[in-house]
Amino acid sequence: MNNRNETSVADQILVEKVLRGDTDGFRTVMENTEGLVAQIVFKMIPNSEDRKDIAQDICLKVFQNLNSFKFQSKLSTWIAQIAYNTCINYLERKRIVLVNYYSDNESGDEAAEILDNKTDPFGNETEKFVLRRELSAILKIETNKLSPVYKTLISLYHSEELSYLEIVEITGLPEGTVKNYLFRARKILRDNLLLTYKKEGL
Amino acid sequence: MTNKHLSETNIQQYVLKETSNGIDIAHIQQCTHCKAKAARYRILFDALAEEEKPSFDFDLAELVIGQLPVRQRKASHEYPLLYVALSIAVFFLCIVVWFFGKNVAPLLWGVTPMLAGLLITTVACLLLFLCIDMYKKYQAKMRALDF
Numbered sequence: 001m002n003n004r005n006e007t008s009v010a011d012q013i014l015v016e017k018v019l020r021g022d023t024d025g026f027r028t029v030m031e032n033t034e035g036l037v038a039q040i041v042f043k044m045i046p047n048s049e050d051r052k053d054i055a056q057d058i059c060l061k062v063f064q065n066l067n068s069f070k071f072q073s074k075l076s077t078w079i080a081q082i083a084y085n086t087c088i089n090y091l092e093r094k095r096i097v098l099v100n101y102y103s104d105n106e107s108g109d110e111a112a113e114i115l116d117n118k119t120d121p122f123g124n125e126t127e128k129f130v131l132r133r134e135l136s137a138i139l140k141i142e143t144n145k146l147s148p149v150y151k152t153l154i155s156l157y158h159s160e161e162l163s164y165l166e167i168v169e170i171t172g173l174p175e176g177t178v179k180n181y182l183f184r185a186r187k188i189l190r191d192n193l194l195l196t197y198k199k200e201g202l
Numbered sequence: 203m204t205n206k207h208l209s210e211t212n213i214q215q216y217v218l219k220e221t222s223n224g225i226d227i228a229h230i231q232q233c234t235h236c237k238a239k240a241a242r243y244r245i246l247f248d249a250l251a252e253e254e255k256p257s258f259d260f261d262l263a264e265l266v267i268g269q270l271p272v273r274q275r276k277a278s279h280e281y282p283l284l285y286v287a288l289s290i291a292v293f294f295l296c297i298v299v300w301f302f303g304k305n306v307a308p309l310l311w312g313v314t315p316m317l318a319g320l321l322i323t324t325v326a327c328l329l330l331f332l333c334i335d336m337y338k339k340y341q342a343k344m345r346a347l348d349f
Contacts, residue, residue, distance in 0.1 A: 056269070136249055139250070
């Protein structure tokens with residue numbers, strides 16, 4: 001609670017500085033939230049050339065709308081919300097599918113088969129060590145195959161360690177939907193990892 | 203302890219320490235099948251947490267600072283349209299009162315209590331309906347707002 005209050009006071013001071021026309025204040029705001037914005041932009045926007053324009057667009061929107069920030073959430077959450085909505089608008093304009101409702105049964109069944117076999121990829125310690133090294137590389141590829149919203153939710157929850165409530169604030173999705181998408185995305189990731197393990201014989 | 207294997211959701215919740223269901227916890231601790239599944243999820247979650255965070259290959263703050271518009275607070279005299287609209291409204295109100303003022307008062311005194319009640323109820327219902335509708339539209343616009 002105290003931490004939240006301190007953040008709120010710090011946010012208030014920063015916002016007031018920016019509203020008075022202090023560009024250094026705005027630079028601090030951007031530097032504090034660049035990681036979170038990058039996480040959302042990288043996960044949502046597949047085209048690397050468009051990322052620069054979108055990141056700029058997000059920053060300008062933050063600057064232009066800062067006087068409407070009501071301190072009902074953390075400043076970083078509000079900025080992340082702007083980043084998420086800007087990316088969603090871009091994806092909708094490009095007619096890119098936001099959430100894939102594909103059945104995960106196909107890969108799920110095959111993965112279940114692997115799980116039922118004795119060849120457990122995470123079975124012994126040596127394999128575990130090798131797998132950990134390979135895992136991050138495979139994980140990167142498999143995560144990129146997920147739909148933009150799944151990817152973003154996974155990174156917000158697992159990499160940025162945000163709570164469900166903060167993710168709800170950022171995405172505007174109901175809490176149940178956020179949890180459901182996360183469960184599905186994790187299962188798809190796990191199944192695909194197991195399938196890759198089987199194919200590549202790791 | 204339940205003999206039925208746990209669902210994927212329940213296993214994920216167990217690994218993320220989001221469950222307080224004693225039956226589920228007891229099952230996972232005793233069932234090798236579910237325990238193995240939980241171990242795989244744990245490895246996945248650890249790997250996700252350790253994933254390298256993306257970063258822009260340009261200085262975002264530097265890029266944006268140069269393009270920032272100058273922030274100006276508008277003084278009240280900078281809203282001419284508002285003043286013109288207000289003046290026109292007041293002017294028309296004065297005209298209505300000037301011409302029809304004498305007729306309005308007897309009209310009000312002649313209204314029966316029942317008719318007055320009916321009028322007030324109707325106006326209140328209409329106002330309520332309009333307010334609810336306006337609030338719903340406001341909420342929808344806020345959700346769809348482009349930022």
